[in-house]
Amino acid sequence: MEVMESARLKPGEVNLGTTIMAVKFKEGVIVGADSRTTTGSYIANRVTDKLTPVHDRIFCCRSGSAADTQAVADIVHYYLQLYTVQEGERPPVETAANLFRELVYQNKDALSAGIIVAGWDKYKGPSVYSINLGGSLNEQPFSIGGSGSTYIYGFCDANYHDGMTKEEAIKFTKQAVALAMSRDGSSGGVIRLAVITEEGVERHFVPGNELPRFWEG
Amino acid sequence: MSGIGTGYDLSASTYSPDGRIFQVEYAHKAVDNSGTAIGIRAKDGVVLAVEKLVQSKLLVPGSNKRLMTADRHIGVATAGLLPDARHLVNRAREEAQNYRDFYRAPIPGKMIADRLGGYVQAYTLYSSMRPFGVSTILGTVDRSGPALYMIEPSGVYYGYHGCAVGKGKQVAKTEIEKLKLTQLTCREAVKEAARIIYVVHDDVKDKEFELEISWVCEESKGRHEFVPKDLVAEAERLAKASLEDEMDED
Numbered sequence: 405m406e407v408m409e410s411a412r413l414k415p416g417e418v419n420l421g422t423t424i425m426a427v428k429f430k431e432g433v434i435v436g437a438d439s440r441t442t443t444g445s446y447i448a449n450r451v452t453d454k455l456t457p458v459h460d461r462i463f464c465c466r467s468g469s470a471a472d473t474q475a476v477a478d479i480v481h482y483y484l485q486l487y488t489v490q491e492g493e494r495p496p497v498e499t500a501a502n503l504f505r506e507l508v509y510q511n512k513d514a515l516s517a518g519i520i521v522a523g524w525d526k527y528k529g530p531s532v533y534s535i536n537l538g539g540s541l542n543e544q545p546f547s548i549g550g551s552g553s554t555y556i557y558g559f560c561d562a563n564y565h566d567g568m569t570k571e572e573a574i575k576f577t578k579q580a581v582a583l584a585m586s587r588d589g590s591s592g593g594v595i596r597l598a599v600i601t602e603e604g605v606e607r608h609f610v611p612g613n614e615l616p617r618f619w620e621g
Numbered sequence: 622m623s624g625i626g627t628g629y630d631l632s633a634s635t636y637s638p639d640g641r642i643f644q645v646e647y648a649h650k651a652v653d654n655s656g657t658a659i660g661i662r663a664k665d666g667v668v669l670a671v672e673k674l675v676q677s678k679l680l681v682p683g684s685n686k687r688l689m690t691a692d693r694h695i696g697v698a699t700a701g702l703l704p705d706a707r708h709l710v711n712r713a714r715e716e717a718q719n720y721r722d723f724y725r726a727p728i729p730g731k732m733i734a735d736r737l738g739g740y741v742q743a744y745t746l747y748s749s750m751r752p753f754g755v756s757t758i759l760g761t762v763d764r765s766g767p768a769l770y771m772i773e774p775s776g777v778y779y780g781y782h783g784c785a786v787g788k789g790k791q792v793a794k795t796e797i798e799k800l801k802l803t804q805l806t807c808r809e810a811v812k813e814a815a816r817i818i819y820v821v822h823d824d825v826k827d828k829e830f831e832l833e834i835s836w837v838c839e840e841s842k843g844r845h846e847f848v849p850k851d852l853v854a855e856a857e858r859l860a861k862a863s864l865e866d867e868m869d870e871d
Contacts, residue, residue, distance in 0.1 A: 492731075
């Protein structure tokens with residue numbers, strides 16, 4: 405059906421033409437993203453934070469329309485807070501992912517949102533879910549999204565393996581996002597990472613002049 | 622005929638001078654006059670049992686079930702007005718399904734109890750509607766394990782290890798208190814529940830009764846099901862035998 409997210413943005417809309425990814429490792433998940441937001445060819449924000457917490461141990465990575473994904477993330481954040489006070493415990497990542505899915509699916513005609521939900525809960529441990537434009541939900545060991553992701557499918561398939569350590573997973577994510585940023589015009593800036601485990605959330609930042617570098621010709 | 626609450630008991634929206642809502646208390650009376658229902662929370666699940674008083678010999682045995690299912694993992698036993706009970710269980714089914722649609726997960730015991738409690742309480746606010754004449758016992762198994770809740774006509778609800786409503790609730794509660802519930806398995810609880818229902822049944826005042834007994838436990842894979850016939854037959858046999866033992870002691 406549709407080709408790339410950028411083709412479906414409404415006039416005047418700001419695009420998260422993007423590279424996002426989430427990777428499950430032994431004790432938790434890593435979420436990573438670039439930091440470029442564009443309106444056409446103008447970079448509206450070169451230090452965007454596309455990694456949005458929706459709960460203590462649940463993050464979402466946003467790609468597509470910035471406005472749409474922010475609005476959806478706010479709504480899910482509200483429902484997860486309500487869940488926590490009513491049930492007296494942290495929501496499972498699967499619940500958060502399903503809330504995103506419900507919103508995206510029911511409003512698929514109006515929204516342009518590609519979201520990856522990742523986090524840790526006491527029932528399943530770490531998990532990664534991706535929700536595409538149509539509103540379908542898939543659980544995966546790792547997931548990549550956004551316009552930049554197309555350039556790193558090969559790299560990710562070749563380098564991912566189950567049961568990575570935290571350091572391996574961080575290196576994998578950093579390298580993948582850097583590679584995508586170096587090929588995709590809509591991705592760039594800095595790399596933001598967040599490591600989510602049972603203990604808490606660790607944020608990492610890689611400035612533009614410290615990006616991993618590869619063959620540059 | 623002047624009764625206790627004369628003048629202040631005509632509608633649920635009127636308090637009495639000493640702070641009571643008589644219509645709700647009268648609703649409790651409707652529950653107390655009906656056949657006994659008990660719930661027992663064992664180690665690995667919940668057992669519900671009902672003393673189903675049989676009004677006529679023309680009724681087909683095993684029909685007109687009193688134990689109802691609100692979702693795969695939720696069993697409901699009621700005492701009081703049966704039509705009110707059916708209405709409440711319908712509401713419970715809707716709530717459970719709504720929760721599933723939204724969160725893609727089965728509703729936890731404490732949430733369904735909370736929702737039903739709120740629903741029952743709403744009917745105690747208006748003069749145009751009467752309060753529910755049922756006490757509802759909910760038996761569930763969810764992620765956090767087995768749970769037993771009871772919702773009264775006022776809308777108040779508590780979590781229990783064991784509870785009883787209806788005619789024989791005093792006797793039933795005494796019997797349940799004797800049990801070591803934290804060590805009981807569901808199989809054992811089934812036998813105890815059957816025995817208690819037999820103990821509670823008053824042969825003089827009431828005629829025939831049927832025992833209905835169900836469980837939600839590991840053996841039923843977390844689903845609310847009627848206890849298998851062979852286990853029920855065994856439990857009934859033991860219950861009758863223990864009754865005779867008690868009579869012989871005199």
